[in-house]
Amino acid sequence: MITCVVEYVVDPSKIDAFERFGRRWMELVDLHGGTHHGYFLPSEGASDKALALFSFPSLAAYEQYRTLFGKDPDFIEADRIRDESGCVLRYERTFMRPLLPEHAEG
Template identity: 90%
Template structure:
């Protein structure tokens, strides 16, 4: 599994547009084989930082999804929300592999 972590610098005055943008991308990731873990928006502290995390079973699966950028009408429309509103000032994408908790083993007392 590979997880993409996207760190955004956003325009705080365009938070509603960013939420529309995020909702659209969450649906697209799910529709094309990924698992979206959500967008994390400013609550306290810096008002211009946001994160998104989503996973694909492999880098190859993610790359298949990426082939739709700039080609598929739904992907173009999702990007248009960002471009027309200016809600995203910049972003940086990092790929990570998750270390997830192991389920407890029966009879060992592990929790």
């Protein structure tokens, strides 16, 4: 399993647009073989930081999902939410492997 952690710098005045963007991507990841663990939005502290975590069974499965970017109309529409609203100022992806409690791995 591989987990993608996306760290966002968001425009706090456009958090509603970011939530629309996030809800759409949660659906798309789940529809295309991944498991979305959710978006984590500003609450206290820095008001411009957000995270997303989602997993795929393997790097190959993630790469297959990535082939849809810029081609699939649903992916293009989801990115349009971000692009037209300006809710995301920048983001960075990191790939990690989870270490889970033993009872969750079985």
